[in-house]
Amino acid sequence: MKSYRKELWVVVPEMQGVKDLTEEVRECVEASRVKEGLCLVNAMNVTSSIFINSDDWDIHKEFFKWLEDIAPHDPEKKADTKDVEEHFADVHFKRTVLGRDVTIAITKGELDLGTWEQILYFEFDGKRRKHVLVKIIGE
Amino acid sequence: MKSYRKELWFNIPARRGLVNITPDINECLRESGIREGLCLVNAMNITASVFINDDEHGLHQDFDDWLEELAPHEPVSQYRHNLTGEDNADAHLKRTVMGREVVVAVTEGKLDFGTWEQIFYFEFDGRRRKHVMVKIIGD
Numbered sequence: 001m002k003s004y005r006k007e008l009w010v011v012v013p014e015m016q017g018v019k020d021l022t023e024e025v026r027e028c029v030e031a032s033r034v035k036e037g038l039c040l041v042n043a044m045n046v047t048s049s050i051f052i053n054s055d056d057w058d059i060h061k062e063f064f065k066w067l068e069d070i071a072p073h074d075p076e077k078k079a080d081t082k083d084v085e086e087h088f089a090d091v092h093f094k095r096t097v098l099g100r101d102v103t104i105a106i107t108k109g110e111l112d113l114g115t116w117e118q119i120l121y122f123e124f125d126g127k128r129r130k131h132v133l134v135k136i137i138g139e
Numbered sequence: 140m141k142s143y144r145k146e147l148w149f150n151i152p153a154r155r156g157l158v159n160i161t162p163d164i165n166e167c168l169r170e171s172g173i174r175e176g177l178c179l180v181n182a183m184n185i186t187a188s189v190f191i192n193d194d195e196h197g198l199h200q201d202f203d204d205w206l207e208e209l210a211p212h213e214p215v216s217q218y219r220h221n222l223t224g225e226d227n228a229d230a231h232l233k234r235t236v237m238g239r240e241v242v243v244a245v246t247e248g249k250l251d252f253g254t255w256e257q258i259f260y261f262e263f264d265g266r267r268r269k270h271v272m273v274k275i276i277g278d
Contacts, residue, residue: 001140001278003175005246040177040242044253046193089201092192100191103242133251135244137176
């Protein structure tokens with residue numbers, strides 16, 4: 001069994017934003033030389049999401065609006081972490097709705113995605129370097 | 140390729156409750172002897188969640204309050220599912236928001252986490268024995 005690991009670093013210049021990681025993950029699959037297996041892509045933090053949808057900024061704007069409806073930003077609600085940084089609770093809720101990770105099949109050396117499926121990184125607490133893990137296993 | 144399977148059992152003494160199960164998963168990984176692979180942790184039922192976030196008690200309370208706003212337990216009669224005599228429709232909805240499972244990369248024999256990532260079991264329909272699956276594959 002082969003395994004491959006890479007950290008992708010992302011900086012979103014605003015507090016909220018989206019980056020399409022599909023091409024970078026494709027490059028990881030190629031570098032892994034795995035032909036049949038699974039590819040895990042996950043946020044390595046607790047305030048951003050990896051999920052699959054279409055890479056259309058109009059839809060992304062709708063996601064942010066909808067998430068603000070169901071988990072509104074409340075400056076009174078701070079989640080203290082053990083670190084010196086404080087994160088507002090709503091960023092944890094928003095990321096929970098969209099999810100932490102995706103697992104994608106690798107078939108014949110390629111990501112086995114449907115036509116409109118793209119791997120998206122959604123940032124809810126940006127303006128700093130944050131990382132995403134790609135882990136691939138297979139033959 | 141090695142594979143490892145274990146069921147973890149919980150009995151949360153209230154309707155809802157949250158447990159940090161990261162030490163249990165670390166123990167499973169140690170028992171498996173797997174150095175490179177993927178670790179799946181999922182609820183083996185449809186009214187509890189396994190998810191990853193920060194281990195901070197205030198945030199856990201915030202999650203519970205927020206889920207109660209999105210899918211309140213009462214009035215029980217507001218849900219069609221509860222017309223069957225059940226009272227846990229909200230638990231099905233809450234668990235869908237929080238998620239069924241996590242998949243974590245295994246690298247050099249350890250869970251490949253960012254700094255604040257911890258694994259939690261979140262019960263939404265407790266006061267009985269319920270189980271979580273741990274499945275690890277790799278070399």
